[in-house]
Amino acid sequence: xxxxxxxxxxxxxxxxxxxxxxxxxxxxxxxxxxxxxxxxxxxxxxxxxxxxxxxxxxxxxxxxxxxxxxxxxxxxxxxxxxxxxxxxxxxxxxxxxxxxxxxxxxxxxxxxxxxxxxxxxxxxxxxxxxxxxxxxxxxxxxxxxxxxxxxxxxxxxxxxxxxxxxxxxxxxxxxxxxxxxxxxxxxxxxxxxxxxxxxxxxxxxxxxxxxxxxxxxxxxxxxxxxxxxxxxxxxxxxxxxxxxxxxxxxxxxxxxxxxxxxxxxxxxxxxxxxxxxxxxxxxxxxxxxxxxxxxxxxxxxxxxxxxxxxxxxxxxxxxxxxxxxxxxxxxxxxxxxxxxxxxxxxxxxxxxxxxxxxxxxxxxxxxxxxxxxxxxxxxxxxxxxxxxxxxxxxxxxxxxxxxxxxxxxxxxxxxxxxxxxxxxxxxxxxxxxxxxxxxxxxxxxxxxxxxxxxxxxxxxxxxxxxxxxxxxxxxxxxxxxxxxxxxxxxx
Numbered sequence: 001x002x003x004x005x006x007x008x009x010x011x012x013x014x015x016x017x018x019x020x021x022x023x024x025x026x027x028x029x030x031x032x033x034x035x036x037x038x039x040x041x042x043x044x045x046x047x048x049x050x051x052x053x054x055x056x057x058x059x060x061x062x063x064x065x066x067x068x069x070x071x072x073x074x075x076x077x078x079x080x081x082x083x084x085x086x087x088x089x090x091x092x093x094x095x096x097x098x099x100x101x102x103x104x105x106x107x108x109x110x111x112x113x114x115x116x117x118x119x120x121x122x123x124x125x126x127x128x129x130x131x132x133x134x135x136x137x138x139x140x141x142x143x144x145x146x147x148x149x150x151x152x153x154x155x156x157x158x159x160x161x162x163x164x165x166x167x168x169x170x171x172x173x174x175x176x177x178x179x180x181x182x183x184x185x186x187x188x189x190x191x192x193x194x195x196x197x198x199x200x201x202x203x204x205x206x207x208x209x210x211x212x213x214x215x216x217x218x219x220x221x222x223x224x225x226x227x228x229x230x231x232x233x234x235x236x237x238x239x240x241x242x243x244x245x246x247x248x249x250x251x252x253x254x255x256x257x258x259x260x261x262x263x264x265x266x267x268x269x270x271x272x273x274x275x276x277x278x279x280x281x282x283x284x285x286x287x288x289x290x291x292x293x294x295x296x297x298x299x300x301x302x303x304x305x306x307x308x309x310x311x312x313x314x315x316x317x318x319x320x321x322x323x324x325x326x327x328x329x330x331x332x333x334x335x336x337x338x339x340x341x342x343x344x345x346x347x348x349x350x351x352x353x354x355x356x357x358x359x360x361x362x363x364x365x366x367x368x369x370x371x372x373x374x375x376x377x378x379x380x381x382x383x384x385x386x387x388x389x390x391x392x393x394x395x396x397x398x399x400x401x402x403x404x405x406x407x408x409x410x411x412x413x414x415x416x417x418x419x420x421x422x423x424x425x426x427x428x429x430x431x432x433x434x435x436x437x438x439x440x441x442x443x444x445x446x447x448x449x450x451x452x453x454x455x456x457x458x459x460x461x462x463x464x465x466x467x468x469x470x471x472x473x474x475x476x477x478x479x480x481x482x483x484x485x486x487x488x489x490x491x
Contacts, residue, residue, distance in 0.1 A: 026490045027210040029471065031483060032223060032235030034351060036192065036216040038380055039175035042161035043116055046124040047383060048400045048481040051161035052236075053195055053214055055482045058099075059166070059180035062090055062109065063159035069261075069402075069479040071155040075104065075165055075181065076143075084433065085150035092141040096181045096204060098167040104181050106137035111168045113145075125162040127406055128154075149430045152438070153403055160401065160480060183207050183486045192216065197485070208489035220352050227253070227466055234467035234474060236483060239352040241299030247466050256465040258478045259312050261402035263305060264297070264353060266346070266361065266456035267386075267395050271416040274339050275393065281453035283333035285323035287368040288361060294459045297357025297396075302459035307446040308405060310460040315442035319450035323457070330368040345373045346394035349382040353461070354396045361396065387414045398461060400481050405445060408454060417454050 037049040042059065056064060062076035076090040096104040115121065117129035131151060136144040147154070157163065170179040177186055183205070184197040199210040215232060217223050220239035226232040227240070227247070240247065247253045266288070274280045294302040303311055306319030334342065346361070348354040355376065362372040372394070377385070385391040399407075407413045409426045425448065429441040450457070463478055473487035 027208065028212070029209050029485075029488060029490075030213045030215060030231065030233045031485075032226060032232040032238060033214050033216045034218055034223075034237060034239065035379055037195075038383060040178045040186065040189075041174035042164060043112075043166065044122045044175060045383070046387060047379065049379075051481045052483055053197075054178055054180070054182075055161040055164070055480075056182060057184045057197060057212075057483070057485045058178045058182045058186065059161075059164035059174075060096075060182045061159050061161075061163040061165060062092075063155050065156060065159040065480050065482075067475040067477045067479070069477075071159055074159070075109075076158075079155060081152075081154075085152050085154075086147045088145040088147070088154060090143045090145070092143065094141055098170070098181055099179045099185045099200060100167060100170055102167050102169065103140075104165065105140040106143045107140070108165055108167060109143045110135045110137050111171075112163075112165045115166070115171065116162070123162050125157065125160065125401075127410065128157050128163070149427070150433070151430060157403060161482075184212065187211075205486070207486045209485055212485050218350055218352075234465065234471055236465045236474070236478070237463045237481075238466050239299075239464075240466055241301055241464060244464070252469055254467050254469050254471075256467075256474065256476045257301065258463040258465060258476055260400070260461050260463055261310055261313060261479050262398045262400040262461050263308050263310060264302065264396075264398040264458045264461055265308070266458065267392075267397055267415050268453075268455055269390060269393050269414075269416055270418065270454075271390065272393050274337065274342070275344075277337050277339070278453065279333045279337035280339055280342075281456075282323060283330040283337070283339075283368065284365065284370065285453045285456045286326045286330035286333065287365050287370065288456055288458070289325045289364060290320070290458055292364070293357050293360060296360040297353040298459065298461055301462040301464060303462070305457045305460050307450040307457055308399070308408070308455065309442070309446050313402065315439040315446075317443045317446050319446050319457075322447070322450040323453060327368050334369065340369065341371075342369065343371045343373070344393045345375055346396060347375045347377050347382065347386055347392045348396055350376070350378055351398075353398065357458075358396055390414050390416060402479055405442075408449065415455065417452075419448070419452060419454075422448055422452075 035049040038047050039045050040054055042050045060075050064072045064074040066072050075093050077093050078091050080089045113129050116123040131148050132145055133148045134146040167179050183203045185200055187196040187198040189195045195214045197212040199207050217226055223238050224240050224243045268275050270276055290304040304320050306322055309316055348358045358374050365372050386395050408417050409423050425445050432438045470491045472489050472491055
C-alpha cells in the first residue's frame, strides 16, 4: 500500500484499501462520492446523492436531461402537448424490461406517477404528480396525461430522479435493491464505504463500462489522496480546489469546471421567532458578505446570487443588491425590530462547503450582534431532523434541483415560508401560455423572494471534476446531479 493510499484509507476509517476495479481491466471504473446515499430510491428520498448513483444507470425516467440542459427521449421516444399545455401524450419505447424480467409499459408509468402522487408518497416532487388530473393508457406504448394546471416544463421535470419509472411488484424494496430498466443493476453495497454496479446482460444498447464502484470519501484531503494514489478514476463535484495546481500540473488528470443550477443558501425556519420577522431576516442577510463566503466555502468557485435562481437559467434577474452586504444596515434593522442579544443555532450537514463556510458566517453574524452556535450533523440527521421535522433555526445547504421555486408554495416544506403574494405569482406562472409572460413572472418571483429574505441567498456553485486523462464521456456541465455511466469509456 502506498503512503498516499494508506492515508486515504485511514481518513475513510478503513484498515485496508477497497478492491480497485480499475486495476481489473478497461471495462471498469471507480467513481468518487462525497456523500453516501441514505437509500437508493429517489422517489422516496430527497438526497441528491441517490441520483448520483441510480439516475440513468439503474432507474430510468421517461426523458433524459442532457449536460446542456436540453431534454432528450429515454423511455419515451417522443411526446406531444396541447396548445394550453395541459394535455400531454407520451409515446413509449417498446421492448425494455425491468431487471426482474417484467415488461416496461404504460401500466408501469401510470403506477409510478399515481404512486408518487398518493397520500403516503414522500416524493420530494410530489406536487408534479399531484397536478396530474388523469393518466390514461389507451395501449401499452401510449400514456395520456391531463394536468390540472399548465406545466410547460413537464418533459424536464419527468427527466429528474424523482420521476423514475418503477416496477410495481418490486417498488417497495427499491431503497435497498432498486429494480429499474437501466443499463446497470446493484451488485453490492458496503454501507459506509462503497457501492458496486454491474452491467445488465442483454441491455438494449452496448456499454463500454461493465463494472462500476462508487467510493464514499467525504473528507477533502482524503479525496485528493485517493485521486493522486489512483484509487479513484473520476471524482465529480470534488472538493480539491485548494490542491488544484497539483492536478493541473499532473499529466495523468483532466479537470472540468462545470456550471450548475444549484443554489447555496442559509435556509431559515420561518416558524421560529424572531425569524418570522422580515426585518430580522433582512438583517441576517445584510450581515453576510457573499464573496467572502464563496472564498471560504467554495474556494472561490461560485457566483453570488440574491434569490432562489441562478444566472444561466431562463428569466434570471440580478437581485443581489436587494440584500447587499451592509453590516450597519443589519444593526439598524435589528434595532428597528426590537431584537438584541439574538442567539441562534445553525446546523451544518457533512459537506465541505457547509463545514468550511459555517465558521465564517458565524463570525460575520457576530459582528452585528448575533451569536450563532454551529452544530455539525450527519446527513441522515439533516434529512430526518431539519428537512423532515423542521427542527432547526438556520442551516447551510445547497438546493440542486433546477426547477424548484415551487417549494416556496408548499405549506409543509421544511423552511415554513408563507406568502399569499408568492402563491398568486406561482399560480399565474403556471397558467401563463406565453414565454414572454412567464419570464416576466419569473423576474417578479425572484424579486419577491429577495425582498422577503425568504432565505439568505449566497451563491451558485461551480462544480469541479477531476478524472483520469483517458476516461471519456464525463459531463462537463451539470444541470442536475447525475453520473451517466453508459456514456463512459476508456481510450
